[in-house]
Amino acid sequence: MRRTYLGEFEEVVLLMVAILDGEGYGVTVSQALEEHTGRIVTFGTVHNTLIRLEEKGFVRSELGGATTERGGRRKRLFRVTALGSRALQEIQQLRQDLWQLLPPNTLRLGGV
Amino acid sequence: MNVSNGPPRFAHWLLTRLHPNDTLEEVEGDLDELYTYWHERAGRTQATLRYLLNVVSVLPPFVRRRKRELYHQNASSLHPIMIRNYLKIAWRNLAKNKVYSAINIGGLAVGMAVAMLIGLWIYDELTFNQYHQNYSRVAQVMRHEWFDGRKETGGQSSPIPLGTELQTAFGDEFSYVVLSTKPVNYIIASGDAKFNQSGRFMEAGAPELLTLRMVQGSRAGLHELNTILLTETLAKKLFGDENPINRIVTIDTQVNVKVTGVYEDLPTNSEFRGTSYIAPFDLYGSLNTWVKDARDNWGDKSFPIYVQIAPNKTFEQVSARIKGVMLPHLKAENAASKPEVFLHPMSNWHLFSAFENGANVTSEPMKYVLFYGVIGLFVLLLACINFTNLSTARSEKRAKEVGIRKAIGSVRAQLTSQFLSESVLVSMVAFGLCLVLVQLALPWFNRVADKQIVILWVNPIFWLACITFTLFTALLAGSYPAFYLSSLQPVKTLKGLYSSGSPSGWHSAIASRKILVVFQFTISIALIIGTASVYQQIQLAKNRPVGYDRKGLLSFPKNGFLGKENVLRDELLRTGVAAEVAESAYPLTNEGSNNTGFDWRGKTPTMSDDFGTIRISAEYGKAVGWQFIAGRDFSRRFRSDSSGLIINESAMKVMGIQHAVGEQVRSEHWQKGTFTILGVVKDMVMASPFERVRPTIFSIQGTKRWMLVKINPQVSLHTALPKLEATFKAVVPDVPFDYKFADEEYALKFTAEERIGKLASFFASLAIFISCLGLFGLASFMAERRTKEIGVRKVLGASALTIWRLLSQEFVLLVLIAFAIATPTAYYFLSNWLQKYEYHTNVSWWIFAMSGMGTLIITLLTVSYQSIKAALVNPVKSLRSE
Numbered sequence: 006m007r008r009t010y011l012g013e014f015e016e017v018v019l020l021m022v023a024i025l026d027g028e029g030y031g032v033t034v035s036q037a038l039e040e041h042t043g044r045i046v047t048f049g050t051v052h053n054t055l056i057r058l059e060e061k062g063f064v065r066s067e068l069g070g071a072t073t074e075r076g077g078r079r080k081r082l083f084r085v086t087a088l089g090s091r092a093l094q095e096i097q098q099l100r101q102d103l104w105q106l107l108p109p110n111t112l113r114l115g116g117v
Numbered sequence: 118m119n120v121s122n123g124p125p126r127f128a129h130w131l132l133t134r135l136h137p138n139d140t141l142e143e144v145e146g147d148l149d150e151l152y153t154y155w156h157e158r159a160g161r162t163q164a165t166l167r168y169l170l171n172v173v174s175v176l177p178p179f180v181r182r183r184k185r186e187l188y189h190q191n192a193s194s195l196h197p198i199m200i201r202n203y204l205k206i207a208w209r210n211l212a213k214n215k216v217y218s219a220i221n222i223g224g225l226a227v228g229m230a231v232a233m234l235i236g237l238w239i240y241d242e243l244t245f246n247q248y249h250q251n252y253s254r255v256a257q258v259m260r261h262e263w264f265d266g267r268k269e270t271g272g273q274s275s276p277i278p279l280g281t282e283l284q285t286a287f288g289d290e291f292s293y294v295v296l297s298t299k300p301v302n303y304i305i306a307s308g309d310a311k312f313n314q315s316g317r318f319m320e321a322g323a324p325e326l327l328t329l330r331m332v333q334g335s336r337a338g339l340h341e342l343n344t345i346l347l348t349e350t351l352a353k354k355l356f357g358d359e360n361p362i363n364r365i366v367t368i369d370t371q372v373n374v375k376v377t378g379v380y381e382d383l384p385t386n387s388e389f390r391g392t393s394y395i396a397p398f399d400l401y402g403s404l405n406t407w408v409k410d411a412r413d414n415w416g417d418k419s420f421p422i423y424v425q426i427a428p429n430k431t432f433e434q435v436s437a438r439i440k441g442v443m444l445p446h447l448k449a450e451n452a453a454s455k456p457e458v459f460l461h462p463m464s465n466w467h468l469f470s471a472f473e474n475g476a477n478v479t480s481e482p483m484k485y486v487l488f489y490g491v492i493g494l495f496v497l498l499l500a501c502i503n504f505t506n507l508s509t510a511r512s513e514k515r516a517k518e519v520g521i522r523k524a525i526g527s528v529r530a531q532l533t534s535q536f537l538s539e540s541v542l543v544s545m546v547a548f549g550l551c552l553v554l555v556q557l558a559l560p561w562f563n564r565v566a567d568k569q570i571v572i573l574w575v576n577p578i579f580w581l582a583c584i585t586f587t588l589f590t591a592l593l594a595g596s597y598p599a600f601y602l603s604s605l606q607p608v609k610t611l612k613g614l615y616s617s618g619s620p621s622g623w624h625s626a627i628a629s630r631k632i633l634v635v636f637q638f639t640i641s642i643a644l645i646i647g648t649a650s651v652y653q654q655i656q657l658a659k660n661r662p663v664g665y666d667r668k669g670l671l672s673f674p675k676n677g678f679l680g681k682e683n684v685l686r687d688e689l690l691r692t693g694v695a696a697e698v699a700e701s702a703y704p705l706t707n708e709g710s711n712n713t714g715f716d717w718r719g720k721t722p723t724m725s726d727d728f729g730t731i732r733i734s735a736e737y738g739k740a741v742g743w744q745f746i747a748g749r750d751f752s753r754r755f756r757s758d759s760s761g762l763i764i765n766e767s768a769m770k771v772m773g774i775q776h777a778v779g780e781q782v783r784s785e786h787w788q789k790g791t792f793t794i795l796g797v798v799k800d801m802v803m804a805s806p807f808e809r810v811r812p813t814i815f816s817i818q819g820t821k822r823w824m825l826v827k828i829n830p831q832v833s834l835h836t837a838l839p840k841l842e843a844t845f846k847a848v849v850p851d852v853p854f855d856y857k858f859a860d861e862e863y864a865l866k867f868t869a870e871e872r873i874g875k876l877a878s879f880f881a882s883l884a885i886f887i888s889c890l891g892l893f894g895l896a897s898f899m900a901e902r903r904t905k906e907i908g909v910r911k912v913l914g915a916s917a918l919t920i921w922r923l924l925s926q927e928f929v930l931l932v933l934i935a936f937a938i939a940t941p942t943a944y945y946f947l948s949n950w951l952q953k954y955e956y957h958t959n960v961s962w963w964i965f966a967m968s969g970m971g972t973l974i975i976t977l978l979t980v981s982y983q984s985i986k987a988a989l990v991n992p993v994k995s996l997r998s999e
Contacts, residue, residue: 081143
């Protein structure tokens with residue numbers, strides 16, 4: 006967060022890669038997104054986001070795991086890097102800190 | 118998964134074509150997998166639709182490209198070490214192929230230099246008269262007049278009362294109205310320093326109108342009658358380093374005037390150049406009594422009028438107001454031409470002074486501007502394309518370098534910037550060289566073109582244009598290696614599998630080079646033919662029989678002789694070096710005036726009675742050596758000869774008389790009276806040697822302003838001139854002995870044509886030079902590409918001669934095609950150009966033949982260097998090299 010800005014969608018995709026723990030690639034990430042958040046996005050969006058995350062250093066990738074159902078083509082499998090996991094933790098920490106600062110009745114009074 | 122069940126083939130094809138290569142594999146796989154997933158979940162139609170949508174989402178411009186070689190991110194291609202490396206490699210490449218580098222850079226520099234010279238010349242033409250700061254508000258008063266139903270434009274000279282009328286009745290339209298003389302020659306003297314100088318007599322507003330830059334004194338210096346302004350040069354000649362202000366100078370040995378100012382010499386590109394003094398207009402009246410009669414005479418049109426319009430007026434407005442100003446004052450016979458006065462703006466004087474039917478048409482100077490402009494563009498284009506071609510051809514040798522650079526980690530952007538910076542460097546070197554060349558060529562160019570052109574060192578637009586052009590050339594030349602070579606796969610180039618793209622790419626590269634060669638040689642051959650014809654035309658005119666003898670004939674004006682002509686004549690003859698001394702109204706090589714109003718027996722109304730008229734002394738004929746067809750020369754012995762005439766052959770033809778001698782001619786305007794024709798002489802070429810001789814009449818009546826001296830042919834000029842000068846000084850000590858040789862004056866008549874000839878041959882030789890460079894490049898390129906073929910042929914028994922022929926014949930064919938295109942083009946333009954001259958040569962076939970042969974020989978020499986080199990190479994070497 007301090008060094009590189011992480012957008013909301015990027016954050017979700019990064020979390021998905023973390024959840025899939027080494028099994029994350031284009032297809033699985035798209036499916037997990039749909040399954041867990043209900044968001045249906047184009048494949049290109051996911052593809053671009055993964056590339057951008059890699060450029061920012063939050064994930065790394067390698068080619069591998071060719072299967073017959075994809076015509077023998079390899080997958081690009083993503084893993085969260087140390088930088089990525091620290092970024093996720095920092096976001097989490099920041100949110101928690103912010104929640105702590107919330108006056109007790111604010112949200113309830115606001116009708117949320 | 119079988120085909121019918123798979124994703125739509127078109128979408129898949131689109132994906133493989135357009136998706137970035139480096140992520141294609143995984144994306145293809147992912148989409149296949151997703152398709153199967155959608156197919157299972159939502160059926161085929163849904164799957165197809167979603168597949169399509171998602172394919173589009175990974176096509177450019179939506180898709181994000183992976184940055185290759187991420188670890189290179191911080192190794193910027195602009196790192197100083199890398200730049201040093203690029204420079205080093207660029208330098209080594211140049212140094213490795215010295216001949217080629219010299220040809221390449223030299224060729225571009227020469228092309229640029231030619232273009233720059235022409236550009237500067239055109240700039241000079243277009244900025245003519247801009248030395249005068251009121252350039253945009255100054256005009257000359259001119260007239261349209263109707264003659265024989267045609268509207269003719271002229272009237273650079275106006276009557277004096279027109280100027281007076283403009284000053285009094287239309288004063289609010291003008292800031293200045295200045296009456297002036299045409300340039301006139303007078304002796305300007307101070308003590309022993311005396312010089313025959315050209316200058317003008319102008320009204321007091323002139324220095325302001327011309328915005329003279331005063332070195333000393335002020336622009337208000339012409340308000341008194343006996344004053345004069347001098348140029349810096351003339352002041353220096355007269356007074357040396359002393360202060361010229363308030364010194365007295367003598368004009369024409371008669372009038373003493375005071376110097377009230379010194380102005381900076383006017384530049385060559387001013388209409389007023391060579392005006393070395395300006396004196397008050399009224400002073401001209403005191404020197405010439407006839408001006409008194411012209412004061413109120415609307416029919417005597419002898420003086421240019423220059424005006425500067427008032428600040429809030431336009432030329433159109435003022436022209437409209439003064440349009441009819443002359444008409445009410447004219448006598449009936451002069452009013453018939455309905456003169457229509459208008460202002461001709463200074464900005465149009467130089468290039469837009471040709472009129473037809475009262476409207477501007479393309480003038481001769483403008484034609485030259487266009488002509489040279491086109492040539493300059495062509496030469497530049499040739500040089501530029503050549504440079505690109507040679508660079509490209511050479512850069513293919515560097516495919517291996519690209520391979521190695523890529524193998525050790527260069528990214529494409531780095532290679533691109535390397536090649537581009539290299540070609541920028543080379544074209545900058547060429548540009549520097551071009552500046553040097555132009556600087557060196559300018560003195561010669563200025564002499565030939567009669568200009569004072571300098572490089573515009575401080576003009577930002579000049580630099581902007583040059584730099585833009587240089588960068589453009591550099592980009593053009595560097596783009597092929599920068600963008601094509603850098604995209605090659607290192608594995609292929611290092612294995613040696615690389616060839617210039619596909620075979621079709623190679624053929625189109627060769628074809629475009631061939632077209633270029635044809636183009637270049639077309640221009641070169643056309644220029645050669647043009648140059649040769651210009652010289653042929655000049656030679657023809659030079660060899661034209663002139664009808665008199667120019668040798669040892671000198672002339673000088675009779676300014677300041679004060680009636681001592683006869684004394685001088687006797688004294689000069691007494692020295693023994695002068696064979697004859699005569700007088701004439703005009704120098705021999707000047708056609709002088711013409712007049713109408715002659716009548717003779719048998720004259721019909723349709724006959725023209727416009728004759729050249731020259732007043733001479735009786736000895737004129739002996740001095741110039743004219744040749745009689747019939748009759749006899751004037752003689753001092755017969756008093757009645759004063760009413761005699763001698764006419765030339767053309768005049769006799771115009772009059773339509775078979776035996777002219779003894780016929781009577783009545784003259785109404787010129788030397789009023791009746792004359793008898795005494796003799797007929799052969800036509801003498803006095804005016805332009807390119808035109809027909811004007812029918813001319815000679816009489817011994819009236820005043821003559823020039824003296825002619827024929828030097829005794831037995832005496833050499835070296836001994837004759839000092840003797841003549843000594844006699845001259847003794848008789849008329851106040852007059853400088855300023856003489857001109859008739860043959861030199863006559864030679865000056867060829868100046869314009871010789872200028873065209875010199876410039877054309879200059880451009881032609883450069884065009885040939887540049888074309889040969891292109892040819893040389895192409896030949897070496899082809900020979901290199903065919904090294905192996907030649908090797909194999911030699912191994913199989915081909916002789917060097919066969920191989921030389923194999924490599925050369927193609928170029929011969931190209932030159933022949935070029936010749937076929939150039940011939941009709943050149944013929945068309947040349948016959949048009951020659952039509953301009955009344956006395957002209959025809960375009961001769963042998964010029965075409967010679968030009969063709971010459972070009973062919975040069976071509977063969979150029980190509981043979983390469984082809985013989987290739988043919989003599991040991992085949993073992995060429996076949997072994999892998």
